[in-house]
Amino acid sequence: MATSALRLDNVDAFYGDSHVLQNVSFELGEARMLGLLGRNGAGKSTCMNVGMGLLAARRGEVSVFGEKVTRLSPEMIAARGVALVPQGRRIFRSLTVRENLIVAGRKPDAGSNHAPWTIDTVFGMFPRLKERTAQMAAHLSGGEQQMLAIGRALMGNPRVLLMDEPSEGLAPQIVAEVMATIRKLKESGLSIILVEQNPNLVFDVADDIVILNTGGVAVVSTPAALRQDDALLRQHLGVF
Amino acid sequence: MNFWLVLTVNSVTFGGLLFLLASGFSLIFGLMRIPNLTHGSLFMLGAYIGGSIVIGLFGFKMNFWLAAVLAALTVAALGALIERFLLRQLPGDQLAQVLVTLGISFMAADFCLMVWGGDPMSVTTPEGLGGFARIGGAVFPLYRLAIIAIAVVVAIALWLLLDRTRLGAMIRAGVDDPDMARVVGIRVSQLFTIVFALGAGLAAFAGIIGGPILSVYPGLDQDMLPLALLVVIIGGAGSLLGSFVGSILVGFIYNFGQALLPELAYFVLFLPMLLVLLLRPQGLFGRHVP
Numbered sequence: 001m002a003t004s005a006l007r008l009d010n011v012d013a014f015y016g017d018s019h020v021l022q023n024v025s026f027e028l029g030e031a032r033m034l035g036l037l038g039r040n041g042a043g044k045s046t047c048m049n050v051g052m053g054l055l056a057a058r059r060g061e062v063s064v065f066g067e068k069v070t071r072l073s074p075e076m077i078a079a080r081g082v083a084l085v086p087q088g089r090r091i092f093r094s095l096t097v098r099e100n101l102i103v104a105g106r107k108p109d110a111g112s113n114h115a116p117w118t119i120d121t122v123f124g125m126f127p128r129l130k131e132r133t134a135q136m137a138a139h140l141s142g143g144e145q146q147m148l149a150i151g152r153a154l155m156g157n158p159r160v161l162l163m164d165e166p167s168e169g170l171a172p173q174i175v176a177e178v179m180a181t182i183r184k185l186k187e188s189g190l191s192i193i194l195v196e197q198n199p200n201l202v203f204d205v206a207d208d209i210v211i212l213n214t215g216g217v218a219v220v221s222t223p224a225a226l227r228q229d230d231a232l233l234r235q236h237l238g239v240f
Numbered sequence: 241m242n243f244w245l246v247l248t249v250n251s252v253t254f255g256g257l258l259f260l261l262a263s264g265f266s267l268i269f270g271l272m273r274i275p276n277l278t279h280g281s282l283f284m285l286g287a288y289i290g291g292s293i294v295i296g297l298f299g300f301k302m303n304f305w306l307a308a309v310l311a312a313l314t315v316a317a318l319g320a321l322i323e324r325f326l327l328r329q330l331p332g333d334q335l336a337q338v339l340v341t342l343g344i345s346f347m348a349a350d351f352c353l354m355v356w357g358g359d360p361m362s363v364t365t366p367e368g369l370g371g372f373a374r375i376g377g378a379v380f381p382l383y384r385l386a387i388i389a390i391a392v393v394v395a396i397a398l399w400l401l402l403d404r405t406r407l408g409a410m411i412r413a414g415v416d417d418p419d420m421a422r423v424v425g426i427r428v429s430q431l432f433t434i435v436f437a438l439g440a441g442l443a444a445f446a447g448i449i450g451g452p453i454l455s456v457y458p459g460l461d462q463d464m465l466p467l468a469l470l471v472v473i474i475g476g477a478g479s480l481l482g483s484f485v486g487s488i489l490v491g492f493i494y495n496f497g498q499a500l501l502p503e504l505a506y507f508v509l510f511l512p513m514l515l516v517l518l519l520r521p522q523g524l525f526g527r528h529v530p
Contacts, residue, residue, distance in 0.1 A: 052423055054419060054422075054423065073422065074419070074422040074423045075422045075423075075425050075426060075427050075428070078422075078423060078424060078425035079425060083423075083424075084423050086420065086423070090417055090420045092412070092413040092416040092417060092420070092421075093416055094412055094415075094416050095409055095412055095413055095416065099409040099412075099413075100413075102406055102409055103406065103409045103410050103413045103421070103424060103426060104424035104425065104426075106425050152424060153424075155424075156424060156425055
């Protein structure tokens with residue numbers, strides 16, 4: 001079995017008294033992409049928040065490349081090579097595009113064999129951001145904000161990238177651009193969890209699929225197998 | 241004519257002092273969401289410590305400016321300790337933070353009373369600035385003009401720090417979205433200590449700089465704290481420009497109110513706060529926090 005980049009073991013998480021994740025276990029293999037699917041409220045974003053340390057698991061363990069990070073703060077988890085592209089993008093609105101990238105800059109881990117991400121390489125991937133380098137992030141279009149959120153995550157030179165609904169609220173053409181970027185990132189060897197509502201987007205790029213339903217893992221499978229199983233998708237996602 | 245000019249200069253001077261006090265208060269509230277009710281005490285402590293050094297109360301004497309820097313550094317260190325060992329234990333609990341900072345302000349007031357007694361301490365104007373400047377037909381105290389210059393220099397320095405450095409961008413990111421700042425690896429807790437110490441140091445610096453015109457007395461803390469609150473509510477928490485504009489506005493309202501409508505001075509002073517809270521609760525330059 002290859003090393004797991006990120007692993008959740010029997011995780012229970014709560015928002016107040018609300019039990020939102022129940023005994024959730026799955027793992028993201030190194031240099032693989034895991035598609036995390038589920039209806040609204042199934043617990044997808046909560047998994048991302050637990051993985052990033054924004055929400056503490058009340059039970060169970062979270063580990064990154066074999067190291068337990070369950071009780072660590074987000075900044076300590078970021079220092080271990082995990083980055084989040086959050087739902088709703090959450091770019092720093094009162095900072096310029098350049099500042100959004102600068103504040104997230106972190107040197108790659110020693111021994112990393114990937115070329116490090118810098119402002120120049122991020123601008124190389126998203127030339128439109130370069131044109132708007134001095135612009136306040138609040139004034140960017142939705143697509144540009146998404147590119148900035150991805151660029152900001154890459155500036156941390158992560159080994160694991162958590163992407164929470166990067167296509168949300170974007171025009172179809174921009175979604176295609178974002179998905180092309182995600183494909184490139186996967187090819188670069190990053191381990192990625194891609195959370196989406198739309199299974200078709202995920203099936204095209206992911207290696208493995210986990211479907212959540214009402215806070216628990218309902219299905220662990222592959223895109224190829226799931227494409228053949230409309231009944232299962234209808235049962236858990238209400239589509240097809 | 242002279243009366244209006246002098247009143248205007250006094251207003252800008254007082255606004256400058258308020259800016260030194262309130263910019264730190266605003267940054268602390270904007271970044272940490274802590275309503276720091278010790279801020280008036282930090283101002284008063286700075287004034288007492290600096291004033292004591294200037295007159296040699298503790299057995300050593302320094303010139304005014306060195307005393308001001310030493311007082312600011314001492315109070316900044318105290319601020320860092322308060323943040324690290326008290327406020328950090330109460331993350332997100334605003335009621336507890338209000339009570340703790342209020343408690344510390346009472347303790348500081350008692351401490352000052354014990355050490356410096358109940359008589360006002362007068363701080364002499366720094367050497368070379370005791371005279372007057374004649375501009376046009378009017379005469380202005382040099383020291384008041386110096387305070388305006390100091391406030392402008394500090395405003396520019398703070399602007400450069402916040403707007404032109406990575407540390408400043410990190411602080412603004414923390415004000416914008418503290419959780420996301422942590423997600424991108426910013427050690428927000430360290431920023432909290434730096435900002436709290438900076439705010440405390442600035443308040444103390446304002447205290448000693450204001451000493452020659454306000455003098456130092458028990459109760460100075462409670463006189464200054466509401467004015468800092470007023471500036472932050474009018475200007476908007478976390479906004480440097482808001483602090484600057486708010487301070488100058490409050491400086492004008494305070495001085496003109498006292499001079500023209502002394503019996504309604506506090507009404508005139510707090511009416512704009514009421515209007516801002518009703519019409520634009522985030523302040524003139526603050527960002528709406530949902």
